[in-house]
Amino acid sequence: MAPVRKKTSKLRKSPKNPSKIQPKNNSTSESEENSPPPAEQFELGDHNSDSASELSSDGDDPLTDDFLQGSDDDEEKASEGASGSGSDSDDDNIEKKSIAIDEEKAREEEDAEAEMQLNINQESDEFRLPTKEELGEEALRPPDLSNLQRRIKEIVRALSNFKALRHDGSTRKDYVDQLKKDICMYYGYNEFLIGALVEMFPVVELMELIEAFEKPRPICLRTNTLKTRRRDLADVLINRGVNLDPLSKWSKVKAEDSVLVGRGMVYRKRVSRTLKTEEFYSTMQCNSATIAIFSRSATLVGLVVYDSQVPIGATPEYMAGFYMLQSASSFLPVMALAPQEKERVVDMAAAPGGKTTYIAALMKNTGIIFANEMKVPRLKSLTANLHRLGVSNTVVCNYDGKESDQLLPNVSPKENSVLADSRTINLSEKLSDPVFKLNIHYAAFHSQLPKVLGVNAIDRVLLDAPCSGTGVISKDESVKTSKSLEDIQKCAHLQKELILAAIDMVDANSKSGGYIVYSTCSIMVAENEAVIDYALKRRDVKLVPCGLDFGRPGFTKFREQRFHPSLEKTRRFYPHVHNMDGFFVAKLKKMSSSKPGVKPSETAEKEEETTTFVKEKEIKGGVKENGNVSSESEFKKKKRKFSSKPSNGLKENGKESSESEHKKRKKRQFPSKEEISNASIFFSLGAAISTLRRRHESIL
Amino acid sequence: MRPLDEKETSAVFEKLFKFVGNNLKNVVENPSHEGPDANPGRYCFRLHKNKIFYASESLVKRATNVARPSLVSLGTCIGKYTHGGSFHLTVQALNLLAAYAKHKVWLKPQSEMSFLYGNHVLKSAVDRLTENIAPGDGVVVFSISDVPLGFGVAAKSTQDCRKLDPNGIVVLHQADVGEYLRMEDEL
Numbered sequence: 056m057a058p059v060r061k062k063t064s065k066l067r068k069s070p071k072n073p074s075k076i077q078p079k080n081n082s083t084s085e086s087e088e089n090s091p092p093p094a095e096q097f098e099l100g101d102h103n104s105d106s107a108s109e110l111s112s113d114g115d116d117p118l119t120d121d122f123l124q125g126s127d128d129d130e131e132k133a134s135e136g137a138s139g140s141g142s143d144s145d146d147d148n149i150e151k152k153s154i155a156i157d158e159e160k161a162r163e164e165e166d167a168e169a170e171m172q173l174n175i176n177q178e179s180d181e182f183r184l185p186t187k188e189e190l191g192e193e194a195l196r197p198p199d200l201s202n203l204q205r206r207i208k209e210i211v212r213a214l215s216n217f218k219a220l221r222h223d224g225s226t227r228k229d230y231v232d233q234l235k236k237d238i239c240m241y242y243g244y245n246e247f248l249i250g251a252l253v254e255m256f257p258v259v260e261l262m263e264l265i266e267a268f269e270k271p272r273p274i275c276l277r278t279n280t281l282k283t284r285r286r287d288l289a290d291v292l293i294n295r296g297v298n299l300d301p302l303s304k305w306s307k308v309k310a311e312d313s314v315l316v317g318r319g320m321v322y323r324k325r326v327s328r329t330l331k332t333e334e335f336y337s338t339m340q341c342n343s344a345t346i347a348i349f350s351r352s353a354t355l356v357g358l359v360v361y362d363s364q365v366p367i368g369a370t371p372e373y374m375a376g377f378y379m380l381q382s383a384s385s386f387l388p389v390m391a392l393a394p395q396e397k398e399r400v401v402d403m404a405a406a407p408g409g410k411t412t413y414i415a416a417l418m419k420n421t422g423i424i425f426a427n428e429m430k431v432p433r434l435k436s437l438t439a440n441l442h443r444l445g446v447s448n449t450v451v452c453n454y455d456g457k458e459s460d461q462l463l464p465n466v467s468p469k470e471n472s473v474l475a476d477s478r479t480i481n482l483s484e485k486l487s488d489p490v491f492k493l494n495i496h497y498a499a500f501h502s503q504l505p506k507v508l509g510v511n512a513i514d515r516v517l518l519d520a521p522c523s524g525t526g527v528i529s530k531d532e533s534v535k536t537s538k539s540l541e542d543i544q545k546c547a548h549l550q551k552e553l554i555l556a557a558i559d560m561v562d563a564n565s566k567s568g569g570y571i572v573y574s575t576c577s578i579m580v581a582e583n584e585a586v587i588d589y590a591l592k593r594r595d596v597k598l599v600p601c602g603l604d605f606g607r608p609g610f611t612k613f614r615e616q617r618f619h620p621s622l623e624k625t626r627r628f629y630p631h632v633h634n635m636d637g638f639f640v641a642k643l644k645k646m647s648s649s650k651p652g653v654k655p656s657e658t659a660e661k662e663e664e665t666t667t668f669v670k671e672k673e674i675k676g677g678v679k680e681n682g683n684v685s686s687e688s689e690f691k692k693k694k695r696k697f698s699s700k701p702s703n704g705l706k707e708n709g710k711e712s713s714e715s716e717h718k719k720r721k722k723r724q725f726p727s728k729e730e731i732s733n734a735s736i737f738f739s740l741g742a743a744i745s746t747l748r749r750r751h752e753s754i755l
Numbered sequence: 756m757r758p759l760d761e762k763e764t765s766a767v768f769e770k771l772f773k774f775v776g777n778n779l780k781n782v783v784e785n786p787s788h789e790g791p792d793a794n795p796g797r798y799c800f801r802l803h804k805n806k807i808f809y810a811s812e813s814l815v816k817r818a819t820n821v822a823r824p825s826l827v828s829l830g831t832c833i834g835k836y837t838h839g840g841s842f843h844l845t846v847q848a849l850n851l852l853a854a855y856a857k858h859k860v861w862l863k864p865q866s867e868m869s870f871l872y873g874n875h876v877l878k879s880a881v882d883r884l885t886e887n888i889a890p891g892d893g894v895v896v897f898s899i900s901d902v903p904l905g906f907g908v909a910a911k912s913t914q915d916c917r918k919l920d921p922n923g924i925v926v927l928h929q930a931d932v933g934e935y936l937r938m939e940d941e942l
Binding site: 398428452 | 790791793810813814817820821825827828829832847850868900902903904932935936939942
């Protein structure tokens with residue numbers, strides 16, 4: 056402030072050294088009007104020089120200078136001083152005043168703006184992604200969790216409004232990469248899994264999901280309707296000091312969710328700002344025990360346990376088989392299967408029997424259930440649970456790789472695995488891998504399972520496939536680090552084998568059934584939609600609605616993959632949306648026992664193979680034919696030659712005659728002789744060759 | 756899997772008879788409800804890998820498809836042959852026994868857990884018991900709310916129990932549902 060007024064006053068009051076000040080002042084006033092900040096700088100500098108010059112040159116008039124300078128600080132004084140000097144008119148005075156006021160205003164604004172700019176810069180500095188050097192430093196130190204968490208939050212914020220909050224020069228990819236690294240560090244995921252999750256969810260939702268994975272899901276139990284009713288069980292348990300609630304319908308969530316289902320993710324993001332959805336999400340997240348549930352059958356049997364004074368897994372009621380501890384998500388595939396009484400049902404991967412016993416309860420112990428389990432150690436829990444819950448309509452069987460050898464009795468194990476291999480894709484080089492071999496055995500056996508239980512002889516099949524378990528991270532933390540792309544692919548391959556076996560078992564003409572339910576506790580697309588899509592192509596099946604009125608529809612397209620449009624009938628469940636384990640359910644109806652998908656594709660493959668073969672053959676044949684054409688003539692000639700030669704050999708007695716003959720022939724059949732020499736005798740003399748060549752040329 | 760021979764049948768029936776008495780006729784002859792057939796037939800006993808299974812004929816018929824080494828269980832397992840060659844009823848038979856039981860004992864709520872940990876039933880634990888129990892009879896143990904908890908062999912007759920001191924044993928423990936947790940692997 057001060058320097059400006061000083062200048063103006065000086066302009067007026069001390070014209071003693073105009074040569075020094077005048078031009079500068081002009082320039083400053085001009086620049087002040089045009090671009091304030093440089094003017095300030097300039098003046099500041101100028102003031103210094105001025106004060107120096109004042110000290111030296113204006114030393115003779117210190118009083119006025121002092122006086123003026125003093126007045127500079129205060130506007131009134133300045134005006135007094137100006138009026139006191141009396142050299143200018145009142146108009147002039149007012150003008151100066153107004154100019155001074157204007158300038159001051161401009162200056163204030165300017166300061167404010169500068170300050171604001173400074174603040175903005177500082178803020179944007181906070182969002183800035185760490186540089187490589189900083190990351191390098193960070194890597195040396197132990198991880199600072201609070202800092203990581205802050206950075207994750209900021210990156211998520213920046214990504215959710217990227218246009219406004221991005222830092223210049225860094226792309227979205229930079230942000231996402233940094234986010235991935237931070238999440239890996241903070242939550243302990245491996246890079247593959249985080250990469251896969253980032254591909255599936257927008258960042259805000261991703262964070263919700265990951266947070267949900269950190270918390271345990273509520274404990275659920277299912278009433279065994281073979282032995283008791285839910286009401287009675289609840290009373291008994293409440294008397295034992297268990298705090299529980301029926302697993303009930305939550306109409307609000309359902310309504311909200313059906314909206315979400317209808318419009319998909321984008322819509323959800325948009326409405327999440329409206330009050331309704333915010334309410335919905337806050338209730339969702341606050342009340343961790345509430346579950347978005349359920350259709351009729353589940354509401355009749357499900358109970359949620361909040362807390363308990365007794366171990367809920369060791370009450371007399373539990374031992375007596377009145378209930379089964381079971382996560383809410385494992386109700387879903389059985390509800391989708393909706394088994395009827397007197398049906399033939401197969402549970403292809405049954406242990407530990409939660410779903411099998413639920414099926415039996417729905418069937419009221421009628422009909423027959425084939426409960427298969429591959430892993431021998433898990434059979435014990437399966438049979439124990441079946442007996443504990445009083446299920447008597449079940450045949451438990453265990454097939455594993457060894458059996459597959461017996462089922463194909465004339466095939467040695469090695470050949471058998473190769474046989475299985477021929478049905479699979481790109482496995483030949485991985486046969487040495489023991490895990491793979493096991494899988495192959497498993498697959499080989501399972502494709503035998505229809506033969507054991509009957510092809511086209513089953514009403515419903517539940518395939519709760521073995522999977523990577525990426526939906527149940529809250530139960531098993533090791534999934535965070537243990538899974539890789541290979542594991543997912545192995546699982547997916549196994550699942551494809553299993554689902555085809557499942558479909559082959561089902562009777563398409565079943566009066567009441569003809570359904571296959573496929574479920575996994577994984578949220579990977581490769582293990583879910585891709586498997587169903589594969590089945591749709593390979594067998595005459597179609598997707599039908601699961602009968603679950605909530606859950607997200609499955610992906611019909613995912614990144615570069617495009618699935619059958621009916622895949623929206625499948626259902627996905629997420630911990631952060633439905634408060635149950637990550638889960639996938641699909642229900643297929645078998646239309647006919649033909650394998651339309653197989654024949655075209657297989658034959659097509661075969662055709663392709665054969666055509667390529669034919670082409671190769673043609674090419675080879677052509678070459679050979681060409682070769683033959685040329686060689687045939689040669690051959691004939693040779694034949695002639697050979698036929699004559701043995702005669703020569705045989706007639707060893709008459710050497711002279713033979714020699715003469717030979718000479719004669721030499722003269723007659725010179726080219727053939729040359730060929731023979733070329734073919735058999737490579738060490739003939741160079742001179743001879745050259746002469747032969749010459750002769751040959753002359754002949755040609 | 757095969758039907759029981761005569762010796763095995765008599766051993767199994769003898770054991771069952773101790774618990775169900777004349778109801779054994781019902782156990783064998785009652786129509787079954789398991790199986791997809793319209794008429795699933797009656798129940799029958801089958802021996803498979805030392806275990807005796809009690810299952811609907813319809814189920815048995817279908818289980819014949821399954822290869823012997825890979826068949827684990829069918830219907831209800833009611834008992835097993837020990838290495839010594841004697842037949843024991845196991846806890847899985849409880850449902851069957853409880854349905855047809857002739858002799859019953861009801862426990863007081865506070866002593867349920869003691870029995871479920873494998874202890875014998877003492878006089879002080881008994882709430883009430885059925886008449887006409889003779890020593891050596893099979894007794895099914897219930898909780899006060901009629902939940903079957905296990906079974907055992909009566910140590911004293913009903914009459915003698917009345918006079919028994921509180922720490923006297925009424926029922927010798929054979930099996931209880933706690934085994935599902937305690938010894939799942941051995942079942």
